[in-house]
Amino acid sequence: MDQVRNPYSPGAGARPSELAGRSSELADMDVALQRALIGRSGKSQLITGLRGVGKTVLLHEFGRVAVKRGFIYEHIEVRDAEQLPLLIAVAARKALVKLGGKKKAKGANRRALGVLKAFAQAHPAAASLQNESEVVAGVADSGDLGSDLGGLFEEVGEAARSLEAGVFLTVDEMHHLPSPALEALLRGLHRTSELGLPFVLAGAGLPSLPAVSEEARAYAERMFRFRPIGALATDEAASAVLAPAAGEGVSWKGAALARLYEVTQGYPYFMQEFAKQAWDLAEEGSDVIRPSDVERSIPLAMMELDQGFFQFRAAKTTEPERAYLRAMAELGPGIVRSADVATLLRKKTTQVAPVRDALMKKAICFSPRFNELAFTFPMFDQFMKRWMPSLL
Ligand SMILES: Nc1ncnc2c1ncn2[C@@H]1O[C@H](COP(=O)(O)OP(=O)(O)OP(=O)(O)O)[C@@H](O)[C@H]1O
Ligand SMILES: [Mg+2]
Structure with a gap:
């Protein structure tokens, strides 16, 4: 079939044409975001799951919901604790610049940029941040990461509120954060949630999120719902495969879909890869994908997965x-x-x-x-x- 029109999208963070089976996570996030905008407390989410189940695309979808509700959206992917202050500082700067661009930057925005400058100077990892503002000292520059993040998030939240907007930050690959860094992040967030500011964070990571102190755990439970996600159920898997094809006027034979589910066990990344290969192999000009197409695609899809998905890290x-x-x-x-x-x-x-x-x-x-x-x-x-x- 026409490879150019192939609607499947295997790949890390690649947005699927149909995001199946995640409607309750999206609905809950939408409620939490709207509540944050009116100063009510709500629970954001920490998404956990194995590789390729769709954590990153879900975070980005949360971002889309947030933008629709009037939030500025920023996304960071953590690799280790050392980088965290810089990643947050860069995201905060981008958010403040975008907020400033929304209307004429007001006092709160200028002040927040000044607080950010002091934060970056107090945390050597973030020292390279470009910022022409005047330093506002004493809010986020103690050197203690948790309390400084609290000060910074509060300023960003205040700036957003004064412009009748919000800031939504997603943090991906959170399992890379060692306990002290995760605790600092949770402590910092706790401040904005206590104050009812429109600064919301959602996170994702492997099921191995590190253990944190009792205190941090109590914060986390108040601020987040822990959402494990995994393979799609058969009906969700069916919509993940059928809806994108239907958009191109193509259908799947029931047995072809059943075989696809059998070999992929409903894991999103695998489904995208196998469906993509089956589409490419199906007869040119046909408008239906048959079991034989799936069968022929198995070795090819397997090879793609082995080389791209598995060996990439196992090597x-x-x-x-x-x-x-x-x-x-x-x-x-x-x-x-x-x-x-x-x-x-x-x-x-x-x-x-x-x-x-x-x-x-x-x-x-x-x-x-x-x-x-x-x-x-x-x-x-x-x-x-x-x-x-x-x-x-
Ligand atoms: N709900 C879904 N419906 C259909 N396809 C999906 C869904 N979620 C993810 N996918 C597809 O699965 C693949 C993997 O998604 P994603 O990169 O978000 O996974 P991940 O959990 O972040 O993986 P990793 O742990 O390796 O970062 C992508 O090709 C994406 O298009
Ligand atoms: Mg990911």
Whole structure:
């Protein structure tokens, strides 16, 4: 079929033509955003889920809802704690500049830019921020990240409120933040939520979000709903596949759709990839995708996923790490016990602990419970078996 008109979009953060199965998250976010605009408290969301389930596209969709409601929207993706002050400072600056452009910048906006300048000077990681404003000292420049973020968010929220707007910030890949940085962020946010300011943050990350102190956890529970997302149910998966095709006048045979669901288990990234390949392989000029198209697309889609989605990260592992992953795969698709992996490798648990820790740091695995381990990618066990047919 016409590749140019192919409506499927496999790719990290690639907006699907049909965002299926996330209507309750979107509706709740819309309510929280509207409440923030009128100074009422509401719960934002922290989205967790395995790789490729659609966390990033959901954050961007939240952003679209926010813009419709009159918010300025900024998105950041964290890699480590060191960068956090700079990323936030850059996002705050962009938001303030956009707010300033909305109407003639008023006092609150100028003041917030001055507070931001002092914040950037107090946090060396953010020192490179360009800002021509005059420093406003004493609000966000103590050097303590949590309290300074509180001061900065308050100024940004005040500036937004004075212009009858709001600021919405999404933070992606939050699992990269170590506990102190996450705690600082939560402490900072708590301030704006207490004051009922229209500054809202939503986040996303792997299920391995770090543990935080009791106090920070209490803040988090007051400010956020924790939303795990995963594979799509059959009806949601059907709309993810059928709606984009229908837009191009194309339908799917029931058995073709059923086979697609079977091989992808409803995981969004996989569905986009397999549907894209099936479309490209279907006969030119046809307006229906048949089971044979899906069947022929399987090896191609699998190859694309292996090279793009799985190997992209797995390639950065060492040989002992790959042996560890392969042993995990042998033990099954779900949660495995660290002790069983060690036994399979004929090693003591303590001997392989550094390897396991390195894999968690690389975010290929996470520990859902003490002494247990799982892959952060759906169907990673099958990939490992394709990549390394036998145990080392
Ligand atoms: N609800 C959905 N309906 C249909 N397709 C979706 C949906 N959510 C995500 N997708 C598709 O799945 C793919 C992965 O989405 P996204 O990059 O947002 O996942 P992610 O959870 O952020 O992954 P990672 O953890 O690797 O960052 C994209 O190709 C996107 O188009
Ligand atoms: Mg993502």
